[in-house]
Amino acid sequence: xxxxxxxxxxxxxxxxxxxxxxxxxxxxxxxxxxxxxxxxxxxxxxxxxxxxxxxxxxxxxxxxxxxxxxxxxxxxxxxxxxxxxxxxxxxxxxxxxxxxxxxxxxxxxxxxxxxxxxxxxxxxxxxxxxxxxxxxxxxxxxxxxxxxxxxxxxxxxxxxxxxxxxxxxxxxxxxxxxxxxxxxxxxxxxxxxxxxxxxxxxxxxxxxxxxxxxxxxxxxxxxxxxxxxxxxxxxxxxxxxxxxxxxxxxxxxxxxxxxxxxxxxxxxxxxxxxx
Numbered sequence: 549x550x551x552x553x554x555x556x557x558x559x560x561x562x563x564x565x566x567x568x569x570x571x572x573x574x575x576x577x578x579x580x581x582x583x584x585x586x587x588x589x590x591x592x593x594x595x596x597x598x599x600x601x602x603x604x605x606x607x608x609x610x611x612x613x614x615x616x617x618x619x620x621x622x623x624x625x626x627x628x629x630x631x632x633x634x635x636x637x638x639x640x641x642x643x644x645x646x647x648x649x650x651x652x653x654x655x656x657x658x659x660x661x662x663x664x665x666x667x668x669x670x671x672x673x674x675x676x677x678x679x680x681x682x683x684x685x686x687x688x689x690x691x692x693x694x695x696x697x698x699x700x701x702x703x704x705x706x707x708x709x710x711x712x713x714x715x716x717x718x719x720x721x722x723x724x725x726x727x728x729x730x731x732x733x734x735x736x737x738x739x740x741x742x743x744x745x746x747x748x749x750x751x752x753x754x755x756x757x758x759x760x761x762x763x764x765x766x767x768x769x770x771x772x773x774x775x776x777x778x779x780x781x782x783x784x785x786x787x788x789x790x791x792x793x794x795x796x797x798x799x800x801x802x803x804x805x806x807x808x809x810x811x812x813x814x815x816x817x818x819x820x821x822x823x
Contacts, residue, residue: 549600549601549604549605550601550602550605551605552605553580553602553605553606553609554605554606554608554609555609556574556575556578556580556606556609557605557606557607557608557609557610557611557612557613558609558610558612558613559574559578559609560574560575560606560609560610560613561609561610561611561612561613561614561617562613562617562621563636563639563715564610564614564709564715564716564717565613565614565617565618565621565717565730566621566625566632566636566715566717570708570709570711570712570714570715570716570777570778570781571610571709571710571716572709572710572711572712572714573639573640573643573712573778573781574639575712576643576646576647576712576774577639577642577643577646577810579646581712582763583602584606584710584756585710585756585759585760585763586599586760587599587602587603588603588710588752588753588756589753589756589757589760591603592753614733615733615736618730618733618734619734621730622730622734628798629787630787630788630790630795630798630799631795631798631799631801631802632802633785633786633787633799634787634799634800634802634803634806635802635803635805635806636785636806637782637785637786637803637806638802638803638804638805638806638807638808638809638810639806639807639809639810640778640781640782640785640806640810641782641807641810642806642807642808642809642810642811643712643778643810644775644778644779645811646810647712647771647774647775647778648775650771651767651768651771651772651775653771653775656768657768657772660769661768661769661771661772662772664769664772664773664776665772665773665775665776665779666776667776668772668773668776668777668780669775669776669777669779669780670780671780672714672776672777672780672781672783672784673779673780673782673783673784675718675722675784676783676784676786685727686727686728686730686731686732687725687728687740688731688737688740690739690740690743694743695743697725698725698728698740698743698744698747699743699744699746699747699750700747701719701720701723701725701744701747702743702744702745702746702747702748702751703747703748703750703751703754704719704723704747704751705717705719705720705723705725705744705747705748705751706747706748706749706750706751706752706755707751707754707755709748709752710752710755710756710759711755711759711774711777712774712777712778714777714781715781715784716748717729718784725744728740728744729741729744732744
């Protein structure tokens with residue numbers, strides 16, 4: 549068992565609780581993105597046993613974090629919103645040099661790749677101006693129509709979780725299900741949590757295979773899209789500048805901590821992917 553994946557799962561779990569922050573981005577920061585896709589898609593094949601050592605500790609870390617930190621995240625977003633968002637902006641921005649090195653941008657990117665990067669970045673950044681349904685009261689009772697609504701919401705969110713730059717929580721926010729998911733985790737509403745979780749699992753299976761296919765067959769276009777997603781997500785996470793000096797200074801400190809953390813923990817090893 550790769551028990552160090554527990555702390556990686558903790559970091560990914562925390563990010564998945566934050567609207568605008570992607571667990572896929574954290575996986576990139578930690579240098580396990582390719583292995584994560586391989587393990588998820590491989591777990592549902594004949595060779596599933598060899599992926600257990602990687603996935604089990606990771607799932608433990610993510611699961612424990614979702615249960616224990618849902619209240620903490622609610623508190624931080626409510627009482628220290630700007631500082632929390634700037635911390636994640638630092639994390640997101642710091643991963644860009646690592647991904648550019650992975651893709652060998654200077655050598656491999658053409659005008660077509662930069663066009664894809666810019667268009668996707670603008671498209672994601674524009675979602676920052678889309679109204680959300682975050683004020684909707686959380687769903688607490690499960691019925692058949694509610695189950696399918698939550699299931700497909702989880703499905704869509706999980707696809708976003710694996711893509712760097714797109715937040716699964718933000719997708720839930722757009723669909724009006726975010727408060728329901730956080731409430732289900734913090735109050736241990738098992739039926740509601742299972743309905744969303746079932747969709748997440750199915751989405752993981754489908755999206756992991758699709759992303760691996762794109763990376764293997766359209767490597768640099770996919771990297772361009774990923775970089776565009778990550779840059780665009782900065783605009784989604786950006787909370788604006790605080791009016792009071794104390795909050796502004798705190799936000800600057802948390803941004804720096806997030807940036808330094810990413811630069812220190814990004815894997816220096818380059819993953820070789822054939823185009």
